[in-house]
Amino acid sequence: MLEFDQVHKTYATPQGPIRVLKDVTLRLAPGQSLALMGESGSGKSTLLHLAAGLDLPDQGTITLAGEGLAALAEPARAKLRREQLGLVFQQFHLVPSLTVIDNLRLQARLARRDDTAWTAHLLERLGLHGLEKRYPEQLSGGQQQRLAIGRALAPRPALLLADEPTGNLDETTASHVLELLLSLVHETQCALLVVTHSPQVAAPLDRCLRLSHGSLLDATP
Amino acid sequence: MTTVLTTLLSHYRRHPGQLVMLLLGLWVASALWSGIQAINATARDSYARADALFATELDQLERRDGATLSRDEYHALRQAGLPVSPLLEGNVVTQDGTRLTLIGIDPLTLPSENALGQAGTSSSLTAFLTPPWQTRVAPDALTALGLERGNAPGATPTLAEGGKLPPLTLSPALPPNTLIMDIAAAARLLASGEAITRLVAAPGALTTAPPDYTLTRATSLASPGQLTESFHLNLTALGLLALVVGLFIVQAALGLALEQRLGMLRTLRVLGVSGRTLVAALSLELLLLGVIGGLTGIASGVWLARWLLPDVAATLGSLYGADVGQTLSLPWQYWMGGLAVSLGGLLLAGSGVLWRAARLNVLSLGQMQAWRSGFRRQLTLMSIAGGLAAAIGLGLTLWLAQQPPGDGLLAGFGVVAALLLASALWLPPLMALTLKGLTHLARRRPLTQWALADMQLQLPRLSLAMMALLVALATNLGVGSMVGGFRVTFLDWLDQRLVAPLYINAPADQYDAIDTWLADRPEVSERLLTRRSETTLLAIDTPDESRSLSLAIDLYGITPGESLTPHWPLLNTLDDRPSAWAAFDNGAVFVNEQLATAENLSPGDRLTLRAPNGNETLTITAVYPDYGNPSGQVLMASHQLAARFEAPPSSMGLVLHENANVEALRNALTTRFGLSNDAISDQREIKRIATEIFERTFTITRALNVLTLAVASLALLASLLAQARSRRQQLAPLWALGVPRAQLARLNLAQLGGAALATGLLAIPLGIAITWGLVAVINVAAFGWRLPLHLFPGEMAVTLATAVGVALLAAALPALRFWRASPRALLAEETHQ
Ligand SMILES: Nc1ncnc2c1ncn2[C@@H]1O[C@H](COP(=O)(O)OP(=O)(O)O)[C@@H](O)[C@H]1O
Numbered sequence A: 001m002l003e004f005d006q007v008h009k010t011y012a013t014p015q016g017p018i019r020v021l022k023d024v025t026l027r028l029a030p031g032q033s034l035a036l037m038g039e040s041g042s043g044k045s046t047l048l049h050l051a052a053g054l055d056l057p058d059q060g061t062i063t064l065a066g067e068g069l070a071a072l073a074e075p076a077r078a079k080l081r082r083e084q085l086g087l088v089f090q091q092f093h094l095v096p097s098l099t100v101i102d103n104l105r106l107q108a109r110l111a112r113r114d115d116t117a118w119t120a121h122l123l124e125r126l127g128l129h130g131l132e133k134r135y136p137e138q139l140s141g142g143q144q145q146r147l148a149i150g151r152a153l154a155p156r157p158a159l160l161l162a163d164e165p166t167g168n169l170d171e172t173t174a175s176h177v178l179e180l181l182l183s184l185v186h187e188t189q190c191a192l193l194v195v196t197h198s199p200q201v202a203a204p205l206d207r208c209l210r211l212s213h214g215s216l217l218d219a220t221p
Numbered sequence B: 001m002t003t004v005l006t007t008l009l010s011h012y013r014r015h016p017g018q019l020v021m022l023l024l025g026l027w028v029a030s031a032l033w034s035g036i037q038a039i040n041a042t043a044r045d046s047y048a049r050a051d052a053l054f055a056t057e058l059d060q061l062e063r064r065d066g067a068t069l070s071r072d073e074y075h076a077l078r079q080a081g082l083p084v085s086p087l088l089e090g091n092v093v094t095q096d097g098t099r100l101t102l103i104g105i106d107p108l109t110l111p112s113e114n115a116l117g118q119a120g121t122s123s124s125l126t127a128f129l130t131p132p133w134q135t136r137v138a139p140d141a142l143t144a145l146g147l148e149r150g151n152a153p154g155a156t157p158t159l160a161e162g163g164k165l166p167p168l169t170l171s172p173a174l175p176p177n178t179l180i181m182d183i184a185a186a187a188r189l190l191a192s193g194e195a196i197t198r199l200v201a202a203p204g205a206l207t208t209a210p211p212d213y214t215l216t217r218a219t220s221l222a223s224p225g226q227l228t229e230s231f232h233l234n235l236t237a238l239g240l241l242a243l244v245v246g247l248f249i250v251q252a253a254l255g256l257a258l259e260q261r262l263g264m265l266r267t268l269r270v271l272g273v274s275g276r277t278l279v280a281a282l283s284l285e286l287l288l289l290g291v292i293g294g295l296t297g298i299a300s301g302v303w304l305a306r307w308l309l310p311d312v313a314a315t316l317g318s319l320y321g322a323d324v325g326q327t328l329s330l331p332w333q334y335w336m337g338g339l340a341v342s343l344g345g346l347l348l349a350g351s352g353v354l355w356r357a358a359r360l361n362v363l364s365l366g367q368m369q370a371w372r373s374g375f376r377r378q379l380t381l382m383s384i385a386g387g388l389a390a391a392i393g394l395g396l397t398l399w400l401a402q403q404p405p406g407d408g409l410l411a412g413f414g415v416v417a418a419l420l421l422a423s424a425l426w427l428p429p430l431m432a433l434t435l436k437g438l439t440h441l442a443r444r445r446p447l448t449q450w451a452l453a454d455m456q457l458q459l460p461r462l463s464l465a466m467m468a469l470l471v472a473l474a475t476n477l478g479v480g481s482m483v484g485g486f487r488v489t490f491l492d493w494l495d496q497r498l499v500a501p502l503y504i505n506a507p508a509d510q511y512d513a514i515d516t517w518l519a520d521r522p523e524v525s526e527r528l529l530t531r532r533s534e535t536t537l538l539a540i541d542t543p544d545e546s547r548s549l550s551l552a553i554d555l556y557g558i559t560p561g562e563s564l565t566p567h568w569p570l571l572n573t574l575d576d577r578p579s580a581w582a583a584f585d586n587g588a589v590f591v592n593e594q595l596a597t598a599e600n601l602s603p604g605d606r607l608t609l610r611a612p613n614g615n616e617t618l619t620i621t622a623v624y625p626d627y628g629n630p631s632g633q634v635l636m637a638s639h640q641l642a643a644r645f646e647a648p649p650s651s652m653g654l655v656l657h658e659n660a661n662v663e664a665l666r667n668a669l670t671t672r673f674g675l676s677n678d679a680i681s682d683q684r685e686i687k688r689i690a691t692e693i694f695e696r697t698f699t700i701t702r703a704l705n706v707l708t709l710a711v712a713s714l715a716l717l718a719s720l721l722a723q724a725r726s727r728r729q730q731l732a733p734l735w736a737l738g739v740p741r742a743q744l745a746r747l748n749l750a751q752l753g754g755a756a757l758a759t760g761l762l763a764i765p766l767g768i769a770i771t772w773g774l775v776a777v778i779n780v781a782a783f784g785w786r787l788p789l790h791l792f793p794g795e796m797a798v799t800l801a802t803a804v805g806v807a808l809l810a811a812a813l814p815a816l817r818f819w820r821a822s823p824r825a826l827l828a829e830e831t832h833q
């Protein structure tokens, strides 16, 4: 599903280059789930951005759904993202001018995979039933993140990338949202790569990796 | 694509204010621009039709002594073998009071290539020549006759005085407000007997004028199109200004709409919309807005033009003697052109936004900081561009200084435009610098410091509206002072020239008798006879050069009486005023400013003029102002004009002793000489009419001026209101920190009021500079006369107050909502930041 092969990434800053990823190799099979852990600033988000084709590595190859990302032009990468990936961020990045239901269907529409029955089911499962006509700012933080998860899963992606999806939520809400995320992922049978700080999150997943000083270590308990 | 577009547009559903502002800017820009273009197109169409008629395509023959021609004289000339054709001109008044020009022609002798000579088939020629005759009329004169286009052909409308027009036929090529018929039918309607107004001939058909006649060549008659060019250029410049101000608004609104959608753009990119698709969707959005705004703008522009056209027509008629139709006549190019300008302008205003949207990195998209850091570079660019504009303006000014006065209309506009552009571009850097300095100074007063720092943060969003405001304020002040100054000058000038309380306008051959009779009336202290004629200026001798030319000019004779000479306005004289007048009495001439400017004449130069008995060479001893006259004029003493040029009398002013019974004298004159009612007019009436013409002349300038300022104020209001929400988010934390709401509201008012005041204060010197450009450069080039620079502090204060008022209003509305919002709502807004 997703392959990193000897990937290097360096950021140029006024204070000199920062080597964020050094020789990272990683393999994620379809339907597999993986937790990525590591200290703040260790390069987890960078890795995720690279996986999503939002950025390109300096060295090494990344393959997503059988396609080498570096060889693809930007529109093709966008298409891949639209059709194969679901993305969830710490900040929810909902579109403030669209209603709940329109936000939920946004990516599915873009990917031309709008499935009314599936969206209705998602709405039910996310506990957002009855709130369709509201705007994102009229929801609580937990509701907003659930909506973001729903939006990512609406087109039934092959891979869900989540970057600290519960980082902005309080503990109880966080565990509810996470439970929901995992059960929906299970239901859709998509692969999952989730960045997290919490060992509880990592525990039920197939594998756990730790990023430290730019290198990946296996940390599966 | 549809999903992307609807998602982008959903922003406006939640921020309708921004949509309104965008459409408003587009609407205003294209309405004012297309309105002015509609006026220009209509005027051009009228000129083309007038050109196609007689005035500029036929040589004209008139009697040298100004007396009316008779049919016998025409026959005599025809018998002598001269290919002349008679023309009878007069006015008829329709039942709704409109005055129409009636021209009687003889189609058989009229040169055949003329628009009127083409009478068509022989049957229509017969219908034209024989009772009940035919009236040819352009469709736009039908309203005045109370007819619709459908029922017009064959109709015989009745005129105000009871006469009936011969059956109408429509002839769209004719000038507006003109009726053409056979000369016999015209003579009957006008009850003009045997009289003929003028004789015309094909260009070049006569080699010389017969004795006792003056021949005016077609080529020496300026066409109305040429004369009015500068007027239309003025209008176009105002239209362009409105367009620019409108586009400023559009650009501000687009920038704001994009800035607030950065998060959305990033989300869309992350969800798999390619950058290209995004730019295409944004362009589509622009196109959609452009078509809506452009079409509504053009529709309103046509409406605006319809509203202003009567005043424009009156202006062109009184300033240039050009007849312009009262109905809009718009070719298809006009509509396409209007839409193209709106879309082009929108693209120009939106190109920056598109460019920035295309270049933004997915990962840093939505980061306000990245967006803002561009502003510092933008300020540098603005300073450089402003410097460039200033350099161009300076260069043009230096170039203009080398040119003879009266040249460089376009360069004049260039200077004004460069000045406006430079000031507008320098405004944001200047404000940024000032704010930075003030922030530093206020470091001991935390709240003031916060207010100033906050202004710096607001500057990127505010600067475009401020620039638009500066341009609009300065133009408003500049044009306002110009019009006001003209008014003061013009009224003074009228007062100085109209010294006699009574003016007589009698048939030319009655003046001798009137003069003799008045000589014995005790209440009359002075009789100021004027004469008029026309001639050709053949040569100019200055100390540096002699050149020959052939220029049609007017001759005007006045009586340099005791009550006239001390007041008659003079711009410069050879020696002093008394010696200039003494020389004048002895045959020296004065020239009007228009002629002096056009031919670069000054006192001391000598003019050679064609005269009946050999040429006359006369010395110029003074130049006088002659506002509102489109043509060059040579002034000389009445008796000299009679002796040298056989000029007929044209009017007589009567200066009366104190306590003279004006009414009795008026009645006595009227009955003694059988004068018509309007033959004697008093000074007040003449002034009233002149002032009325003047007011109409500037109606359109004033209207456009006020509209531009209104638009700029709206722009400021809209862009301030558009960020009201984010303002509250800025204020809420301060309030949470314990600053009273009243104080926050006051701070807010002070911030925006101060910014508007600073802009307004900058606009004042800029406005004065623009006034100078208008009166000293553009006016001289356009009309041939220069105006003294007048400033009106009262008007300036009002304009300044408007600017500050708008800003305070814009600040007050959000402040009020802030004031009334519940604490919970405020904090909620803060957390949703
Ligand atoms: N666009 C960028 N330019 C320069 N440095 C960056 C950029 N993005 C991230 N970094 C740096 O790269 C390192 C890794 O960042 P990130 O991947 O966000 O870490 P994490 O998500 O693990 O906290 C950090 O030191 C960060 O400062």
Ligand SMILES: [Mg+2]
Binding pocket: A041, A044, A045, A046, A163
């Ligand atoms: Mg991170």
